[in-house]
Amino acid sequence: MTSSTPLPPRRKPRQSRAQATCDAIITATAQILVRDGYDAASTNHVARVAGVSVGSVYQYFSSKEALVMAVMDRYRAEGLTDLEEGFARVSGATLREALQLLIRQLLATKAANPRLHQVLAEQLPRMRQLQQVDPYAVRMLRMVRTFLEPHARTLRPRSLDMAAFIIFNTVESLTHAALADRPEYLAREDFADELCALVIGYLQPEREEVKRGGRPPVRAPRPAPVAARKARSSRKR
């Protein structure tokens, strides 16, 4: 009874040789995705680049989608552990400091391999059709929520779940938008600063209206130690 299983499940590598084949296939897929995009990643092409035969590809991956999914899993697993470490590293810091570090880390991760993250982000919806619930997203959201929890009393949002959803997707989406439209933003410090401001401003409790045309009412117990912005009479265009 060595007949192949109906459809999705495939043989798992048991020998190290097989594991190597598997890795080579995933690596080749990633390479092609980066260099030539999704449409160029045909199974035959992947096999050729990986130095194996098509048959071998289908030993371990039930379809082309499974192939791309494997690439996603590999790199998202990295991102996940990185971020976990990041959370651990900032456990004692203030919210602001923590966010500054974490956001910068996330930006750096994507900037390190922009094309890959771009292609994967674009293919995410396609993957969602095959995988009803995305465990990666679930874990990410849970991490953010756990991070917010101790500060809950001092934060404005009442639903931490929604807050986690909003924060996570804001940072992730803006990174991808920059990746696609404004690649130069990724390396700019001020972009990271803006992301921080966005998240922090969201988390802070409400305050009075900003009056139109009036001076900004700084109503704080203590003047901000933040370096005052250089006053400019003319805004940049």
Next chain:
Amino acid sequence: MTSSTPLPPRRKPRQSRAQATCDAIITATAQILVRDGYDAASTNHVARVAGVSVGSVYQYFSSKEALVMAVMDRYRAEGLTDLEEGFARVSGATLREALQLLIRQLLATKAANPRLHQVLAEQLPRMRQLQQVDPYAVRMLRMVRTFLEPHARTLRPRSLDMAAFIIFNTVESLTHAALADRPEYLAREDFADELCALVIGYLQPEREEVKRGGRPPVRAPRPAPVAARKARSSRKR
């Protein structure tokens, strides 16, 4: 010289019959996209649903991508004029009021035809490859920037271009994220409120730290270029 042009350009409908055919094709494409997704929208299928022959499709659209692009153009043109009206309607309001209205309007638009907006958003990157610069995005960004301009003096962000980019993509992306992962959010008032809080919090000038405990001085990784010492009398500007 009535020979067909090499590739991209196609005949434009001159008679009303042709215009009707064209409309039917676009409508059919949209229908299929909504019902069955991008992969099911083959040219033959589109033709069948539209009640015309494949040849007719290729009279007016040079490729399958052009077909999808036409669908995007149709619905984005609607969204654009809607938003333009929205901006006009809130010209006298405060920033907060204006944002509340505009964000709610945008959410309502997407909620009215969620599947379509979802599919189109997913195909946007593919379209970008064919259309170097997206005039829709450009106009949207310009509208947001123009909207921000009169308030510039009271806003925190120094670069209005970056601010427009961030605000537009934040709202757009979060809407799509909700569309895909939390469809129930789209109709919830509190979600719209959170989006408003996000944008307003971002635009407002900075203030004191949220944290009350031992607060280390906020050191932006990149200190202000000119400030030699902490200016205590920073009433700014």
Next chain:
DNA sequence: TGAGAACGTGAGTTCGCGCTCACATTCTCT
């Protein structure tokens, strides 16, 4: 050492896609 499991092969099958073209029909305009 050898039997059977795991692994690897790649020519070949199937399929449906995007797209064309030679031709038919309908409209416009004098």
Next chain:
DNA sequence: AGAGAATGTGAGCGCGAACTCACGTTCTCA
């Protein structure tokens, strides 16, 4: 009316994709 432009038709071509299968090779382990 009728010439010519505009519009519409759909069988079919070429192609390359995803995927299979009958068979060879290598490993494992009693």
